Amino acid sequence: MPELPEVEVVRRGLERWVAHRTVADVDVLHPRAVRRHIAGGEDFAHRLKGQLLGTPSRRGKYLWIPVETTGTAILAHLGMSGQLLVQPQEAAQEKHLRIRLRFDDVVGTELRFVDQRTFGGLSLHDTGADGLPDVIAHIARDPLDPLFDDEAFHGALRRKRTTIKRALLDQSLISGVGNIYADEALWRARVHYERPTANFTRPRTAELLGHVRDVMNAALAVGGTSFDSLYVNVNGESGYFDRSLDAYGREGEPCRRCTTPMRRRPWMNRSSYFCPTCQRTPRAVL
Numbered sequence: 001m002p003e004l005p006e007v008e009v010v011r012r013g014l015e016r017w018v019a020h021r022t023v024a025d026v027d028v029l030h031p032r033a034v035r036r037h038i039a040g041g042e043d044f045a046h047r048l049k050g051q052l053l054g055t056p057s058r059r060g061k062y063l064w065i066p067v068e069t070t071g072t073a074i075l076a077h078l079g080m081s082g083q084l085l086v087q088p089q090e091a092a093q094e095k096h097l098r099i100r101l102r103f104d105d106v107v108g109t110e111l112r113f114v115d116q117r118t119f120g121g122l123s124l125h126d127t128g129a130d131g132l133p134d135v136i137a138h139i140a141r142d143p144l145d146p147l148f149d150d151e152a153f154h155g156a157l158r159r160k161r162t163t164i165k166r167a168l169l170d171q172s173l174i175s176g177v178g179n180i181y182a183d184e185a186l187w188r189a190r191v192h193y194e195r196p197t198a199n200f201t202r203p204r205t206a207e208l209l210g211h212v213r214d215v216m217n218a219a220l221a222v223g224g225t226s227f228d229s230l231y232v233n234v235n236g237e238s239g240y241f242d243r244s245l246d247a248y249g250r251e252g253e254p255c256r257r258c259t260t261p262m263r264r265r266p267w268m269n270r271s272s273y274f275c276p277t278c279q280r281t282p283r284a285v286l
Helices: 004-017 041-048 150-160 164-168 179-189 202-221
Strands: 023-028 057-059 062-067 072-077 082-088 097-103 109-115 121-126 263-267 270-274
Touching: 004 057, 004 062, 004 082, 004 109, 004 202, 023 041, 041 121, 072 082, 109 121, 150 202, 164 179, 179 202, 179 270
Parallel strands: none
Antiparallel strands: 023 097, 057 062, 062 072, 072 121, 082 109, 097 109, 263 270
């Protein structure tokens, strides 16, 4: 599932190709693609026709396009395989095309939502005074947000009394960090994924946040992480950060710091990758 860097790459592409264009027509080609829009596909298309789109925004892994004339926003759920593609109007239709937005200008491109597994979709929602869709108002700011409060995060981390990887994936504490980048940041910080949050000091929290930001910015610089053809940017191009991963997916390979073979452990229906030498298991877990 796309994490913050991948979603930000898509957002930047949409900002270039979709912002400040007026919707001429909408085709909803599969009902599951608008299942989160309770009023259905016809209502979704009707409410967008003739509307001016604003600058796409993101919070964590959530992406939306403001509808400037109505005080609403198109919230995009990419799910496991959702793609927002900007294509020439004359381009052949993708096999798994679910929604198409045409514009009333002469640019010659349209926005397509393609989703092989149909776990994702688009929906319209009211926005608050801050422009945030009401259904994601509870989501915390992400670590690349200029308004992210490091001190507040540290306090919440200590009060939560959980383990550090669970905290990094808790969208009410910090958004945008998924399984891949959590493992990468914890490896860089030399912290085991089951380390209790209650004993994190302010310097240790600050160090970890620094690594989270560094790994995400590094992924952004190369277009995110693509393990298959399902994650692409708006032009259909894959990211290349998978070539730079230090922890995730490297079971049995030598740790890049100490050469100890990397390990993988099942974790919350996922996997955690770590170095048993650099990231010592907490005593309570032994």
